[in-house]
Amino acid sequence: MDIKELSGLLQQNGIVGAGGAGFPTYAKLDERAETIILDCAECEPLLKLHRQLLEKYAQEIIETLHMIGQVVNAKELIIGIKRTYTGAIDALNEVIEDYPEVRLGLLDEVYPAGDEVVLIYEVIGKRVRPGGLPIESGVTVFNVETVYNVYRALNENTPVIDKLVSVTAEVEHPVTVRVPIGTTIEETVKRAGSVTTKNPVYFIGGPMMGFIGRGSQPVTKTTNAVLVLPREHFIIQKNKGNSSIDLKRAAASCCQCSMCTDLCPRYLLGHPIEPHLFMRAATCKDIQKPDIFIDTMFCSSCGLCELYSCMQGLSPRSLMTKYKAGLKESGVRPPQGIAAKPIGIEREYRKVPMQRLMARLDLTRYDKEAPLDESEVPVRKVKILLSQHIGTPATAVVKPGEKVSKGQMIAEPGKGLSVGIHASIDGTVCTVNKKYITIETKEGRAGNE
CATH class of the missing domain: 3.40.50.11540 (NADH-ubiquinone oxidoreductase 51kDa subunit)
Structure with a gap:
């Protein structure tokens, strides 16, 4: 081959x-x-x-x-x-x-x-x-x-029709399950038994780089985990932050200790990203050195600066993410040809231990076995997004009312960087638009009638 x-x-x-x-x-x-x-x-x-x-x-x-x-x-x-x-x-x-x-x-x-x-x-x-x-x-x-x-x-001639998802934290039986693409987050969480907290929040992905989701949203090809957390948990409150308030807090509290930079993984590998300088320039509206803002494009968004390093609880990653988005919208691209600085011996002593990180995030109590369970999960309806990857969305090749089989291509690769999308269950196509396709089983359709 x-x-x-x-x-x-x-x-x-x-x-x-x-x-x-x-x-x-x-x-x-x-x-x-x-x-x-x-x-x-x-x-x-x-x-x-x-x-x-x-x-x-x-x-x-x-x-x-x-x-x-x-x-x-x-x-x-x-x-x-x-x-x-x-x-x-x-x-x-x-x-x-x-x-x-x-x-x-x-x-x-x-x-x-x-x-x-x-x-x-x-x-x-x-x-x-x-x-x-x-x-x-x-x-x-x-x-x-x-x-x-x-x-x-x-x-096995099996395209990507399902996804392994770890469901953990405030659930009765933490587990890693294989669910059809397009299954709702809420249905996925049910595979872990009862939720053990009032007013749960579904946090999609890892605690450092994930996001607050909804129970109705579908599992995609990149959904790795669902953390069921109490609404008052530190991670949830941090993700609900307001960038305008974050900026004002930084102006009042940032003492330029440079801890965010000292522990930044990319900075320690010589990349030109220094969060503490960005915080100073952004809060003071100092644009004398525009490279400080442009260098935010080298940030990996790992979240260490705001979830571990900063003793004031400030949000360098979130603010830099906003600036990066603004630069991209304005057509600014990362500068090329910048040489990395030498790596210092201090890098070895500034690695963040996972156990310390989990303790800081109040996650140690959730570090339990989540055994792999690949038994088939019956799902009556799926909502399959046509854009589950970087690049061009797939193009639907099915119509409402059409019967499809699990594994059948329902959207072909679009022009450019794109891949095919396949039916994750047997059923009937109900909805087709530019963003998603829904499929229901016979039982699901009967329940809606």
Whole structure:
């Protein structure tokens, strides 16, 4: 199989990064990739699905990683995994001896080990240039579930029709479940038993980079977790912040201690991002050095500055995110050709331990087993978004009233960077518009009549 053939299969089967922004996987196949890294850092607190998947399907995942490596002629394949994930490591050690180009890249239990710029430096010592892409350094990164989805597409003829989601925190039985794409968050949470708090809030994704969601919104190809949290929890209150108030608080309270910069993972790798200087310039409306604002585009939005570093409880990440959005809307792009500064010896002593982070966020009490349960989840209705990835939305190829089968393509890749979308259940198409397609089973339609 060559790159063109594999690329076409991945695009048609709708495979994108199973987390983060959902970058289409076919577009990451590149012969410049001398090294492929499998990301099993499980970057965010409380998330466990990647290590669980790797422990159960080590053979299938490494076999697929090996195949991808052969297609792009990669020289080495490295599994970036935290040394504390002993179950997954044991499973891998039983497999990798058959693949001489595969090795483990053991990581410390720190945050954000899964940020691909940090991950690449930790496992092979290469630095991605500020604003650059990993492939420029001869590296490609895939996460565990993405590679498993490639395996299913090639060996089981199964496109991306479902998603593994960890449901944890204030639930009776924390669990990692496989649900059809388009299942509501509320229905997904029910798989974890009763909710154990009044007025629960659904926090979608990890606690550091996730967002407050709604029970009615659908699971997508990038939905990794749902944290059910009390409304008064620190993370929920922080995410409800008002940028205007945040700016005024910063003007009154920021003492320029520079802790936000001192612990910034990208700054520690020499990237030109200094949150404390931004806070000073933004609060004082000082535009004498515009680069301070433009450099916010190098922020990875990991959230350490506002959820861990700042002793005043200020919000550098949120304010920088707003400025970044404004710059992009104005057509400003990240500056190119900026050289990274030397890495200081202090970097090793400024890594944030995961246990300390969870304690700071009041999450330690929720750090429980969430066992993998892949039993089929019956769903009567799904709402499948046509844009679940970076790039152009897929284009619907079905009409209301049409009967579809699970796995059938219901939206073909759009022009440009795009992938196909498939029916996640058997049923009848009810709604088709530019944003989504809904499908209902016979039971679901009968219940609505």
